[in-house]
Amino acid sequence: MNHLYMKQVKIVHLLFIIITFISACRKEDLIPPVIKLNGSESIQLDLYELYIEYGATAEDNKDGDLTDRINLINNININRLGKYQVIYSVTDYSGNTEIKSRSVDVVFRTNTDTISNDTIPPVITLFGPNPMYIKINIEYIEPGAKAMDYVYGDLTPFITIASNINTSVAGSYSVFYSVCDFSENCSEVFRTVIVVIDDNISPVITLIGPNPMYIPLYGQYYEPGATAWDETCGDLTPYISITGNVNTNMSGNYPITYYVEDFSGNFDTKIRIVHVGM
Numbered sequence: 001m002n003h004l005y006m007k008q009v010k011i012v013h014l015l016f017i018i019i020t021f022i023s024a025c026r027k028e029d030l031i032p033p034v035i036k037l038n039g040s041e042s043i044q045l046d047l048y049e050l051y052i053e054y055g056a057t058a059e060d061n062k063d064g065d066l067t068d069r070i071n072l073i074n075n076i077n078i079n080r081l082g083k084y085q086v087i088y089s090v091t092d093y094s095g096n097t098e099i100k101s102r103s104v105d106v107v108f109r110t111n112t113d114t115i116s117n118d119t120i121p122p123v124i125t126l127f128g129p130n131p132m133y134i135k136i137n138i139e140y141i142e143p144g145a146k147a148m149d150y151v152y153g154d155l156t157p158f159i160t161i162a163s164n165i166n167t168s169v170a171g172s173y174s175v176f177y178s179v180c181d182f183s184e185n186c187s188e189v190f191r192t193v194i195v196v197i198d199d200n201i202s203p204v205i206t207l208i209g210p211n212p213m214y215i216p217l218y219g220q221y222y223e224p225g226a227t228a229w230d231e232t233c234g235d236l237t238p239y240i241s242i243t244g245n246v247n248t249n250m251s252g253n254y255p256i257t258y259y260v261e262d263f264s265g266n267f268d269t270k271i272r273i274v275h276v277g278m
């Protein structure tokens with residue numbers, strides 16, 4: 001008993017010495033590593049210009065080269081003007097941390113040389129559907145658009161919108177969006193707006209592919225799709241919703257439902273049976 005007790009005391013003593021030794025080692029180094037950035041500490045990027053990471057190196061008084069342990073955080077958005085930072089941090093094996101940053105300025109290219117050389121028109125992107133359907137006598141609400149230019153950035157406030165819509169007469173109309181950059185490169189796009197009358201005739205869904213559809217067990221199911229046509233609204237294919245799941249790992253009959261509604265609330269629905277099995 002006494003012998004065992006002495007042995008335990010010895011072990012505890014030994015552990016104490018080891019722990020003291022380790023913590024002494026730790027305390028020895030209080031100096032953080034030194035980070036050196038490759039390339040400039042502050043750089044300017046043109047809007048949309050790709051940021052190239054040149055990296056950094058880290059050297060520690062005790063642990064030597066710690067470049068591999070550098071942690072990098074970068075929040076640069078080259079599509080948006082602004083001041084950004086790339087943060088480099090590294091911690092040596094004794095827990096001393098060093099942080100360094102590179103500032104990245106995303107700016108317009110405004111030098112006259114670039115402006116006189118700019119031949120690229122802005123790009124207009126429409127929000128909302130195109131073509132867009134609205135019911136007769138219902139106000140057209142402009143979903144808007146945005147314009148981005150390689151040299152001048154966001155030109156959205158300079159878009160002019162013109163249209164010939166008459167919501168009290170059914171028919172097809174156009175909304176024109178145009179914008180020019182400051183080097184006189186211009187773009188124009190248009191949206192088709194279709195004003196439809198109220199009707200009580202349902203659209204018709206036509207399934208593409210077989211119905212029922214046979215798939216071998218463990219085979220591959222693909223959705224063949226469907227089309228939808230309405231007497232008043234025309235092609236409603238993009239408005240079809242498809243629901244249902246097929247488990248090709250289990251024999252059975254799986255219904256797939258296709259649903260579409262016209263702009264007067266008339267609808268059609270079709271079901272395809274997908275048969276999985278031998």
Ligand SMILES: [Ca+2]
Nearest residue numbers: 029031062092
């Ligand atoms: Ca150190």
Ligand SMILES: [Ca+2]
Nearest residue numbers: 118120149181
């Ligand atoms: Ca331009």
Ligand SMILES: [Ca+2]
Nearest residue numbers: 199201230262
């Ligand atoms: Ca209809």
